[in-house]
Amino acid sequence: MICMKRIILSLSIIFLVSSTYGQIIIQRDAAIEEMVKQVSTDSLKAYVTKLVSFGTRSTLSSTTNKQKGIGAAREWVVQKFNEFGKSSNGRLTAFVDTTTLKSDGRRIDVTTSLGNAMATLRGTDSADDRIYLISGHLDSRVTDVMNRTAEAPGANDDASGVAAVLECARIMSKYSFPATIIFVAVSGEEQGLLGAGYLADKMKKNNWNLDAMLNNDIVGNNNSSETNIIDNTRVRVFSEGLPFFELDKNAANIRSFGLENDGGARQLARYVKEIGERYVDNLEVVMVYRNDRFLRGGDHTPFVEKGFKAVRITEMNENYDHQHQDLRTEKGIKYGDLIEFMDFEYLRKNTAMNLSVLANLSKAPSVPQDVKVDVKNLTNGTSLTWKAPKTGVAKGYYILMRETTSAFWQKKFFTVQTSITLPYSKDNYFFAVQAIGEAGNESLPVVPGVSR
Numbered sequence: 282m283i284c285m286k287r288i289i290l291s292l293s294i295i296f297l298v299s300s301t302y303g304q305i306i307i308q309r310d311a312a313i314e315e316m317v318k319q320v321s322t323d324s325l326k327a328y329v330t331k332l333v334s335f336g337t338r339s340t341l342s343s344t345t346n347k348q349k350g351i352g353a354a355r356e357w358v359v360q361k362f363n364e365f366g367k368s369s370n371g372r373l374t375a376f377v378d379t380t381t382l383k384s385d386g387r388r389i390d391v392t393t394s395l396g397n398a399m400a401t402l403r404g405t406d407s408a409d410d411r412i413y414l415i416s417g418h419l420d421s422r423v424t425d426v427m428n429r430t431a432e433a434p435g436a437n438d439d440a441s442g443v444a445a446v447l448e449c450a451r452i453m454s455k456y457s458f459p460a461t462i463i464f465v466a467v468s469g470e471e472q473g474l475l476g477a478g479y480l481a482d483k484m485k486k487n488n489w490n491l492d493a494m495l496n497n498d499i500v501g502n503n504n505s506s507e508t509n510i511i512d513n514t515r516v517r518v519f520s521e522g523l524p525f526f527e528l529d530k531n532a533a534n535i536r537s538f539g540l541e542n543d544g545g546a547r548q549l550a551r552y553v554k555e556i557g558e559r560y561v562d563n564l565e566v567v568m569v570y571r572n573d574r575f576l577r578g579g580d581h582t583p584f585v586e587k588g589f590k591a592v593r594i595t596e597m598n599e600n601y602d603h604q605h606q607d608l609r610t611e612k613g614i615k616y617g618d619l620i621e622f623m624d625f626e627y628l629r630k631n632t633a634m635n636l637s638v639l640a641n642l643s644k645a646p647s648v649p650q651d652v653k654v655d656v657k658n659l660t661n662g663t664s665l666t667w668k669a670p671k672t673g674v675a676k677g678y679y680i681l682m683r684e685t686t687s688a689f690w691q692k693k694f695f696t697v698q699t700s701i702t703l704p705y706s707k708d709n710y711f712f713a714v715q716a717i718g719e720a721g722n723e724s725l726p727v728v729p730g731v732s733r
């Protein structure tokens with residue numbers, strides 16, 4: 282089965298990639314492959330077990346008890362980050378970023394100390410201010426979101442996401458990247474995306490160059506509560522279509538060029554699919570064309586609302602008997618978000634997928650600048666121009682092309698120049714340009730503006 286998948290993948294790569302000078306084949310970056318191999322089910326299981334041991338991680342639970350509650354949990358996460366930081370040569374630093382929330386008459390009913398457990402792996406290029414962010418949420422809940430004392434293991438929702446964040450930090454802190462990576466276990470998700478909102482505000486206010494955000498929320502259960510489907514070979518990535526941020530300002534452009542499927546989050550989702558599937562065997566990344574599921578929210582949303590590129594990564598099937606439930610047995614059904622219901626091999630693949638995307642992004646040069654498509658004259662071809670990236674060295678560029686009805690990029694052209702003329706009409710295809718680093722790592726694609 283795994284062999285089959287490999288064959289299919291390599292065939293599709295050969296088919297998809299061509300250059301103006303002949304066929305080229307994309308190979309895995311050996312350093313990323315080595316990192317991906319280190320993702321361990323044992324580590325992941327140990328993190329989730331420890332997180333569950335705090336009893337409840339409700340945002341409203343104790344922040345002072347040393348063994349139980351959200352306070353002890355966030356201190357433990359920072360302690361783990363610091364432990365990993367020892368092999369980072371001082372580049373990984375961690376702290377609990379706290380803020381005080383007043384009662385809001387909704388899901389915060391007392392003055393609450395909210396704390397995101399954050400670690401920053403500083404980039405090695407001082408000129409490169411790009412930041413890549415991976416998150417999971419630390420807080421857990423039972424049926425009543427205001428219940429702060431009942432046992433709320435939150436094994437899958439969302440110790441699975443926090444475990445993925447921790448495992449990426451453990452492995453990646455041993456390596457260096459030109460861009461900066463932030464690993465965060467946010468709090469207050471269940472009370473209304475409060476920790477993510479706080480962090481997104483802070484990044485916006487301080488003008489941080491956050492280039493992509495991966496929100497991992499429930500990534501370790503392989504089955505559905507309504508059917509007998511068991512599937513640990515597919516994972517979903519949710520991305521908004523029309524951008525929430527400044528839609529009015531950009532609507533005319535989106536409408537005339539047909540760009541409703543090419544916003545920042547959607548481009549990031551395509552990138553997650555391509556890179557994740559390149560590095561993780563027997564895992565399909567399924568793109569879902571909406572920001573999130575019905576009746577549910579997620580920590581990427583405060584980020585997309587501020588104009589950042591952010592997506593939600595979530596398991597393919599959900600088991601609602603094991604989410605947001607009081608621990609109990611009713612009519613023979615065991616309810617609750619318990620560790621016994623998780624699939625750690627699935628969590629391993631999903632973590633590896635995140636790691637490969639983060640590593641590929643932060644190793645790549647920044648995006649090509651000033652990408653333009655020439656529309657001065659009526660022609661049946663396409664002429665594109667761009668400038669070198671602001672940071673990093675591009676050994677060349679991919680020009681991506683797809684039919685206007687296609688969900689994915691279908692063809693790639695490679696060039697070392699900063700312009701190209703292709704015998705395909707700009708009227709019939711979408712194009713984008715990526716900068717490629719020395720080891721083949723691609724930047725996010727940039728959709729050209731028009732040059733009249």
Ligand SMILES: [Zn+2]
Pocket residue numbers: 418438439470498499
């Ligand atoms: Zn969640």
